[in-house]
Amino acid sequence: MTRMLKGLMLATTVLVPAALAGTVQAADTALTIESWRNDDLSIWQEKLIPAFEAKNPGIKVTFAPMAPTEYNSAVNAKLEAGTAGDLITCRPFDLSLAMFEKGQLAPLNDLDGIGNFSDTAKSAWTTDDGKTTFCVPMASVIHGFIYNKKAFEELKVEVPKTEDEFFALLEKIKTDGNYIPMAMGTKDQWEAATMGYYNIGPNDWKGEEGRKALIAGTQKLTDADWVEPYKTLAKWKPYLGDGFEAQTYPDSQNLFTLGRAAIYPAGSWEIAPFKAQADFEMGAFPPPVKKAGDTCYISDHNDIGIGLNAKGKNPEAAKKFLAWVASPEFATLYANSLPGFFSLNSTAVKMEDPLAQEFVSWRQNCKPTIRPSAAIVGRGKPNLDLEMWRVSANVINGTQTPEQAAEETQKGLDSWYKPAK
């Protein structure tokens, strides 16, 4: 009797689930997307994946995000161990290129729909010789400043066009005292560079011109054009509100959406969460230029793509998914569910969000560029991006002069980077 009971227990606990799992697997192909976009989990689960699954019965897609700062090392470890999902969200430029060169990402030149993207859009996920593309471009993000329209109306101030107007505006908000002029902290360091240096800098180093000169070695980070943005950042300090040194990224987001701060140095990815949180009208303006009439430059950074795990288990289903991501249908769906992530698809996408439209409208008058530390000069040790985080935070905190900051980053770059002659 006991033996029979034991046999039954064994059968129910071990065999039945195994059999069930077997049948499920036979029916559905399961795909997993590795990603760092924690914030977008619900949009993937509720909008994007159901739209795909409705058209492709038999494929089950899971979106598996992790903490952004841990993403690269974690996904690399997973790829090496062979436990990564079939679809890998791609960071732009050097990081994904390294994955491709290690054979972890499959080439996608012959994917259906890859022709929907321009070379500029693909540049972030293409080899240096321009021949092989290894991720489907998804979206770019634009930097600028988001402001509280209600606050601007109360104070009867206008959107600044030049840097002088910008600082005059900040001074006015500060004197008025009702609002913190600008919501940004330096504790997490990355905002100082991403929303500070990379945001306002292109006006000084003239966008692509300066970035390419840096890669070619004809300009250095210690040149006046690259030091100038640090000098401007140093002037932000008095307008950042009490205790900004210990203010974290979520603190700044909350300060702005609670209506306590007037201006937020932003990336366009903030649009969706800000819309959900704030109960006042928001507007946006591009980084102010030095003198009225100067050409304006904006950071329009290819930020996110999606690639195919070369050693994935279901390459066919995964390719179907990628082809769908490359389609205009996905572009419209994505750009409207996540306003602020601008589609890189050549087909024009109609966006309904006015704030997102405002950001995108700058592309008409301003010259776009990408973040200077992303391509080619971001490959070595010490990592230029991380160095810029640190020194930008130091400059705003006042613990380093702009010249020291520039010198330190150039020294780090010199230690490994030899420009092609």
Add this chain to the structure above:
Amino acid sequence: MSDTDTADPAIAPIKRPTRWHIAVFLAPAVLVYTAIMILPLIETLRLSLYNLVDGQTAFVGLSNFVTLFSDPRLSASFWNALGNNLIFFVIHMLVQNPVGIALAAMLSIPKLRFATFYRTAIFVPTLLSFVIVGFIWKLILSPIWGIAPGMLDMVGLKWLFAPWLGRPDSALIAVSLISVWQYVGIPMMLIYAALLNIPEEVLEAAECDGITGWSQFWKIKLPLILPSIGIISILTFVGNFNAFDLIYTVQGALAGPDGSTDILGTLLYRTFFGFQNQMGDRSMGATIATVMFLIILAGVSLYLFVIQRRMRRYQF
């Protein structure tokens, strides 16, 4: 003890069965400890002697260590982390342990009311997860939402407040004191137990000789609890040089501002696992881990072979 002896019962000695149960009872602990502690440790030590050469893992001898100490950037971060770690340790030794001893001394006063309550209240933070402790203190000290500025304002000391966690000159002290707050219960409990162990007769004899109050503490009790203080010091040393969790929760993996709270644990984490755009470097991470292991080994050996042997113990 083998079974062949039993063949001839006439000359067989009194049979002592093999005591299998010892091995059986030890096995789970030995197996688990070997699998999750000893093997990884050996593997880490081994990994520190290997590195990637042309994409292949190859034995490189001590060259990882040479790089660690000669590369200007790596060595600068290493010495910075070691220096910060020493400050972290010194603050614990100067604040946590004396305060712990003082609390224990006060708790052992026989007439103290609510002694159990105090004892529990002070010990509770030790039981909390470092994530909770880190998060609570980050909120308390936050210049925006925190209660610290408001409370200081109530007593007219608002000017005293600063965003401590965000300033390079105060962040390390602030984080150390948070850690002290969390762990002060441990020295308190150990010393408290040691103080309770001192026999009444000794103290009565002291009183007969006219030694009471503070001088009784300094002259009688303190020498008797010295071995416990030694144990606490070495536990603090090992704990501090392995520390990582609290700094990671409060200051993040970059251990900012400007690396001012970077200790060996956070440096190891960033090197081994990578951070944001910086890829992990396992060999260099293992090298740092090995150096940490050697530092702790040296400290513990110094204590075991030099200090503990000279310590006088009293038998009652």
